[in-house]
Amino acid sequence: MKRTTLAAIALAVTAGLGLTGCAGAAGPAEPQTAEGKTKLTVSVWNYAGTPEFKALFDGYEASHPNVDIEPVDILADDYPQKVTTMLAGGDTTDVLTMKNVIDYSRYANNGQLQEINSVVDKVGKDNLASIDAFDINGKYFAAPYRQDFWLLYYNKDLFKAAGVEDPKDLTWEKYTQLAKKLTSEADGKKVYGTYHHIWRSVVQAISAAQNGADQNSGEYGYFQDQYNTALDLQKSGATLDFGTAKSQKTSYRTMFESGQAAMMPMGTWYISSLLQAKKDGKTNVNWGLAPMPQKNDDGKVTTFGSPTAFAVNKNAAHSDEAKKFIEWAAGEEGAKAISKIGVVPALQNDSVTAEYFKLDGMPTDELSKKAFTPEDTALEMPVSDKSSATDKILNQEHELIMVGEKSVTDGIAEMDKRVKSEVLGQ
Secondary structure, rough: OOOOHHHHHHHHHHHHHHHHHOOOOOOOOOOOOOOOOOOEEEEOOOOHHHHHHHHHHHHHHHOOEEEEEEEEOOHHHHHHHHHHHHHHHOOOEEEEOOOOHHHHHHHHHHOOOOOEEEEEEEEOHHHEEHHHHEOOEEEEEEEEEEEEEEEEEEEHHHHHOOOOOOOOEEEEEHHHHHHHHEEEEEEEEEEEEEOOOOOOHHOOHHHHHHHHHOOOOOOOOOHHHHHHHHHHHHOOOOOOOOOHHHHHOOOOOHHHHHOOOOOOEEOOOOOHHHHHHOOOOOOOOEEEEEOOOOOOOOOOOOOEEEEEEEEEEEEOOOOOHHHHHHHHHHOOOHHHHHHHOOOEEOOOHHHHHHOOOOOOOOOOHHHHHHOOOOEEEEEEOOOOHHHHHHHHHHHHHHHHHHHOOHHHHHHHHHHHHHHHHHHHOO
């Protein structure tokens, strides 16, 4: 497979804008490769560091010898902006990876994606986790191939050294107490009881999920308890403070893999990277999984997650082949391909889960297996034409609260005010 660089993308977009003078114009159809194969282009982020793409592409090429998949590789942090620019310039990349449902909603509502109801029907709606997130008035413009959700990673050795039991049936109150107990410092080395990354979802999305709330509502009083928990952990030194983590661009992987954090709420996408790091000898952390801490102690586990999907570009050079690829990737064969490397597929059943825990290095204790079966997984952000604008406001106010520039009460009040006026028009 060849690799299209970001510079080439930028040049193509610039050329398209300059020649057509129209943002929606399509470029010329791409020819077949010299070997007579169809060249199918797929937008991805960080191709070298995201093994699921190679697993899917290699698997599809093996079963479809007349297709050559060419990844269009984009820096992960630049991905949404670059895809937006590509689409505005009439780029003809065939398959577009939808990193989140916010971007999906925007592209679909802008008429930049092809409807693929036939693909979803062939795979089967009942077989795909979070398929409802892609339902826009009965039409589907993407199909999920993976489904990530949040759980709790923990360092078994640090728990043992502290003389505490594995984190079973945690409420947020018990979790906070445990994080403080696990925090220590010796020989100038600080070990934090937990690590909360800077993303707003660590506070806001889990709060919305466990309160059954809508993040587009313009009413955010339900964030209060979760912010109090996050700030208490920060103030007590049980987690690295937000300002330091942001200014130093702290890697959550480094925090956990180096043994600097005893616990860490994070998504299932991290499993494959952690397995690979262990295999490569880059970490010796003895890790396990547990369900996310809960608001209530009723035994029910509610978390949040987000699917990743493939869509067909409206201006795709090879629309039919793009749809065939998505049907394969979202179906049984694609699920098997990514399960083998520790990625959670959207196609879910008992056999897929069983295969997961056969992976070399995967923890096989009952608590880890329980973490894989939450009763309810809410969507990280609702699918709506308002989600993108709401997300921006909530993120801005989140940062101000976490660095102490606004109180929790004032920050939430500002969220209410801004979303109502700037997004909802109230």
